[in-house]
Amino acid sequence: MIVDREHDNHQEIKSIGHCEVVQSFVYLGSLIDNSGSCVNEIRRRIKQARVALLKYGVTITSLKLSK
Template sequence: DNWNGGITIGGSKISNLRFADDTTLIAASQEELVALLNVLEQHSAAYGLGINYNKTKVMIVDREHDNHREIKSIGRCEVVQSFVYLGSLIDNSGSCENEIRRRIQQA
């Protein structure tokens, strides 16, 4: 609740997106992400909930360093180049081009 992590979008600080049992954590660094995962784990445990690390993925978006493709995991989480969140493809390019192609193919 005193968390200062996350990123600023349109003047608002964003550290997570939540819908039902799907959560997306947003961090500016690997260290911040590990700290955010620890906070999530602690708060979840307080309510008898846990994190399924087999289903938990990390995506790095860093255009200056080719998205750190050499990093295979952070903590107990696999690093991926893309994932589907609430039915939409999110990839580390920051572009929606692949999502548009995917939806056209599904039509």
């Protein structure tokens, strides 16, 4: 991925050697995009937390669990 804010991230480049140029990818659990912004990463993590809470919310808030 080429991240270059000054030159509009080289949108015309489709591949470099045997590598494909992409707009974004997940690396070690973090979303990396060509804008250099973290807004999409924050939104993605909030969405993951919401899904986890909906999945386990009943278990977490259950009064039958021992402390």
